[in-house]
Amino acid sequence: xxxxxxxxxxxxxxxxxxxxxxxxxxxxxxxxxxxxxxxxxxxxxxxxxxxxxxxxxxxxxxxxxxxxxxxxxxxxxxxxxxxxxxxxxxxxxxxxxxxxxxxxxxxxxxxxxxxx
Amino acid sequence: xxxxxxxxxxxxxxxxxxxxxxxxxxxxxxxxxxxxxxxxxxxxxxxxxxxxxxxxxxxxxxxxxxxxxxxxxxxxxxxxxxxxxxxxxxxxxxxxxxxxxxxxxxxxxxx
Numbered sequence: 114x115x116x117x118x119x120x121x122x123x124x125x126x127x128x129x130x131x132x133x134x135x136x137x138x139x140x141x142x143x144x145x146x147x148x149x150x151x152x153x154x155x156x157x158x159x160x161x162x163x164x165x166x167x168x169x170x171x172x173x174x175x176x177x178x179x180x181x182x183x184x185x186x187x188x189x190x191x192x193x194x195x196x197x198x199x200x201x202x203x204x205x206x207x208x209x210x211x212x213x214x215x216x217x218x219x220x221x222x223x224x225x226x227x228x229x
Numbered sequence: 230x231x232x233x234x235x236x237x238x239x240x241x242x243x244x245x246x247x248x249x250x251x252x253x254x255x256x257x258x259x260x261x262x263x264x265x266x267x268x269x270x271x272x273x274x275x276x277x278x279x280x281x282x283x284x285x286x287x288x289x290x291x292x293x294x295x296x297x298x299x300x301x302x303x304x305x306x307x308x309x310x311x312x313x314x315x316x317x318x319x320x321x322x323x324x325x326x327x328x329x330x331x332x333x334x335x336x337x338x339x340x
Contacts, residue, residue, distance in 0.1 A: 146326075146327075146328070148328045150328075150331075155333070156266075156317055156333070156334055156336075157331070157333045157334070158272070158319065158321075158329075158331035159331075160328050160329075160330075163327065163328050202269070204271055206328075208328075210325060210326060215260075215323075215325075216274060216277070216285065217262075217274075217321075217323075217328075217329055219271035219272060220271065221270070221271060222269070222270070222271055224269070
């Protein structure tokens with residue numbers, strides 16, 4: 114079974130600074146997808162960024178980028194120029210590609226605080 | 230339309246009540262999910278529907294009964310719930326090659 118580990122229950126960052134959230138995973142599959150989801154106090158689960166395992170290039174979305182190390186099974190999220198609106202619970206997640214209905218496995222989450 | 234719509238947003242029910250949660254998507258996704266989430270915890274998978282058929286049931290108590298009337302709709306029927314069932318219930322749908330799209334959830338309180 115696949116597992117996802119987020120070793121930082123809480124992180125804090127100053128506004129405009131950069132912060133990196135860690136995620137490691139365990140799988141025997143060679144093809145899979147990795148995600149970072151953000152859940153603000155409203156509790157809406159929002160997709161931040163997505164990475165396909167077969168792609169060597171790290172995904173980026175504006176101020177959000179990942180460092181994907183497939184051999185090390187590591188998938189960290191870097192948030193640049195942090196904003197107050199980035200404060201949220203961040204979940205790392207894993208899924209295998211299937212025709213339909215594949216399970217999304219979550220880490221325990223990292224609570225990010227952004228200080229003004 | 231790139232949204233998953235859940236109703237109601239909030240629900241308070243007694244332990245003897247029967248209620249239903251509803252979820253709707255029009256993105257053509259053929260997989261739909263129910264998750265339960267407690268505060269400061271990750272979502273826990275409850276049920277998966279694939280092509281309107283129940284494909285995964287994570288040993289959920291029978292007081293939760295899912296239903297998928299068609300490819301756009303997903304219901305969760307609730308009966309004789311316990312206070313520990315109070316949580317945020319999230320619906321999601323997915324495309325095989327992409328991530329999930331989540332609804333905004335129903336905050337359920339059982340009294």
